[in-house]
Amino acid sequence: MLVPQGDILIVDDNADNLDLLGTVLRQQKYRVRAVPTGAMALEAARRHPPELVMLDVNMPGMDGYETCEAFKADERLAAIPVIFISALDDPLDKVRAFRVGARDYVTKPFSEAEVLVRVEHQVNLARLQRELEIQNENLLDANLKLKEVNTLKTNFTAMLVHDLRSPLTFLGLTIENLRNGVGNQEELLAKSEQSFKRICTLLDEMLEIYRSESGHLPMAYSDIDPSHWLPSLLSPYQMRAAKAGLEFQVVVPPGLPVMKGDRPKLDRALANLVDNAFKFTPKGGAVKVEAAIDHGAGVEAGLRFLRLSVIDTGRGIPAEDLPYIFDPFRQSQRSASPGGVGLGLAIVQRLVAAHKGQIRAQSQQGFGSSFVILLPC
DSSP states (O other), X not given: OOOOOOEEEEEOSOHHHHHHHHHHHXXXXXXEEEESSHHHHHHHHHHSOOSEEEEOSOOSSSOHHHHHHHHHHSTTTTTSOEEEEESOOOXXXXXXXXXXXXXXXXXXXXXXXXXXXXXXXXXHHHHXXXXXXXXXXXXXXXXXXXXXXXXXHHHHHHHHHHHHHHHHHHHHHHHHHHHHTOXXXXXXXXXXXXXXXXXXXXXXXXXXXXXXXXXXXXXXXXXXXXXXXXXXXXXXXXXXXXXXXXXXXXXXXXXOOOEEEOHHHHHHHHHHHHHHHHHTSOTTOEEEEEEEEEEOOGGGTTOEEEEEEEEEOSSOOOTTTGGGTTOTTOOOGGGOBTTBSOOHHHHHHHHHHHTTOEEEEEEETTTEEEEEEEXXX
């Protein structure tokens, strides 16, 4: 992309001087605005700050020195470079110009080549300065975000260690009780099995998060017919819904197209969303899973997507937590359950992304939540 020439504001009460200097600059494709007074220069610059100001000294009312001081006193205009261009060639005049903030000083009559070189130098210098400031701001933002991520990971690690310690502690006590013949053996073994499964789940989830973030999530694609896949996956939830006192509805229209996907991973993603819907929907509520075809628009025109919606009438997600529900290192109130840290939604997002799909969520506290997965067909 070609870099545009600078935007220059020239200030001189002599119309001939404005015409001459403006012509020289416009011939080199500079964008030029010309005003006859310092007050008008300030007004024009405040409306649209130029990249460079070229300023005469002797002007009625506000002279060049006063105009330059006014520019430097305005926070929005202070960084704009100023070149004085004047018939005054006394060294003291030049010293005063630099003292009020000028970057350069050209005496009249001027050489066109000299003026153009000085203008180009100041415009390029100002652009480099702005780029450096932007890079410094970006670096500062990146450092702040890195600190935030490190803090989140540290907190998450502490939570994970806490969640691992509880089942490990119970396993240790169980082993001690079994060795000493204390307690009901069947009950101890059952609870030990639960603790062992909890530990394995946490470790598996951490491993899956690591694989997805490092780009090493293995995928085994095969043909999947949603008309058979979804009823097969979701049929066990009917009995579970009856026991929980929930209404459970599955809507799978006929004629859905066959798609390519990793069946076990898609099973896990959808089952996780349905499990969450059951977990956070009180007795008497409803959970609905609906499949449909979406047609892409805009840059996705001509594409088709399988849309899977999981809708519940549960307690909902706090608005302040909603932007972070797929972040593995932030824990929302929705995941603050006896199960401890929950990586389920983070893993769902990564499994969907591995299929080049999208997931989005909407929720309102007290009314429920809706999760929508879009998978390319």
